[in-house]
Amino acid sequence: MKVGLVYDPIYLEHDTGDHVENSRRLVEAMSYLKETGVKERLTTLPARPASLEELEMIHAPEYISYVKSKAEKGGGWLDPDTVMSPRSYEAALYAAGGVMVAVEAVMKGEPDNAFALVRPPGHHATRDRAMGFCIFNNVAIAARFALSKFNLNRVLIADFDVHHGNGTQDAFYADPEVLYFSTHQYPFYPGTGWMDETGTGKGEGTTVNFPMAVGWGDEEYLRAFKEVLVPIARRFQPQLILVSAGFDPHWADHLAMMRVTVTGFVQMAMILKELAAELCQGRLVFTLEGGYNLRVVASSIKAIFDVLLGSSEIEDPLGKASVARKPEGFDERIEAIKVIHHLEG
Numbered sequence: 001m002k003v004g005l006v007y008d009p010i011y012l013e014h015d016t017g018d019h020v021e022n023s024r025r026l027v028e029a030m031s032y033l034k035e036t037g038v039k040e041r042l043t044t045l046p047a048r049p050a051s052l053e054e055l056e057m058i059h060a061p062e063y064i065s066y067v068k069s070k071a072e073k074g075g076g077w078l079d080p081d082t083v084m085s086p087r088s089y090e091a092a093l094y095a096a097g098g099v100m101v102a103v104e105a106v107m108k109g110e111p112d113n114a115f116a117l118v119r120p121p122g123h124h125a126t127r128d129r130a131m132g133f134c135i136f137n138n139v140a141i142a143a144r145f146a147l148s149k150f151n152l153n154r155v156l157i158a159d160f161d162v163h164h165g166n167g168t169q170d171a172f173y174a175d176p177e178v179l180y181f182s183t184h185q186y187p188f189y190p191g192t193g194w195m196d197e198t199g200t201g202k203g204e205g206t207t208v209n210f211p212m213a214v215g216w217g218d219e220e221y222l223r224a225f226k227e228v229l230v231p232i233a234r235r236f237q238p239q240l241i242l243v244s245a246g247f248d249p250h251w252a253d254h255l256a257m258m259r260v261t262v263t264g265f266v267q268m269a270m271i272l273k274e275l276a277a278e279l280c281q282g283r284l285v286f287t288l289e290g291g292y293n294l295r296v297v298a299s300s301i302k303a304i305f306d307v308l309l310g311s312s313e314i315e316d317p318l319g320k321a322s323v324a325r326k327p328e329g330f331d332e333r334i335e336a337i338k339v340i341h342h343l344e345g
């Protein structure tokens, strides 16, 4: 297996100061990949900036020029959660471009799959608005790029970040060519993502939301993947699978209240890898979204690279949460989602 890594030091120049979404997330992840010997087993793919034309597949021209001029004026707050520095516009261009580099390489079959370690993240960014630490919607731009550049007509985006990817959902809500599947804590930021949000018009049924109650963990996530994502993906027959990988559902993440472990992320990644092998010649591209506990982010990224490389033993240095949990209401939830999406019992 050849596994691609997209990374560029420009991602560190998106300077957010003491904000939880800061450059230490990538610094620690990269040094852990080096320390553990994983990095030398990966094929490094150089990032590139997204072109204006590419950004405009998802974003309004006025919004793009607003972000650019804000950077030229020294940066500042784009929304109550999202701050930028003078170099953030450039970093954001390379974040979107980085995911496209990964997609292009994987579509050409070299490497087999890839993980783009980019920031700023993207899944909350809408057509004309920065939201939730996101400036441009990297995964949405990459999906559109894959559709147009490689003449695809079915791309699956799986999003296991703890927050609902409202921007990604919006971008493809009426679009039958992109199936968006998301697991997320609910109710929670940004407020969207209830299970009755299923798409509209020709896109009806290609938005699949799996809202998760506080305290659910590996067992619930894996059932959501096996019993909902897998049959829906088989029905949709994607030609490429993109993953919005956020590590904030981990029990040790301080922003959210779920109980997923590193081992849980590994099992989700294995399911995605098997789906890609079964349905689309293994074409699978991960991109980094959230995750704010530095140790969790570094260990989870390394563990996912282990999955992509086909390693047999994968370490979970953080283990399980110590406090007992009460996963009430899950059976009712998954049954309701199966009914909404016409899945068998």
Ligand SMILES: [Zn+2]
Binding pocket: 161, 162, 163, 246, 248, 289, 290, 291
């Ligand atoms: Zn998140």
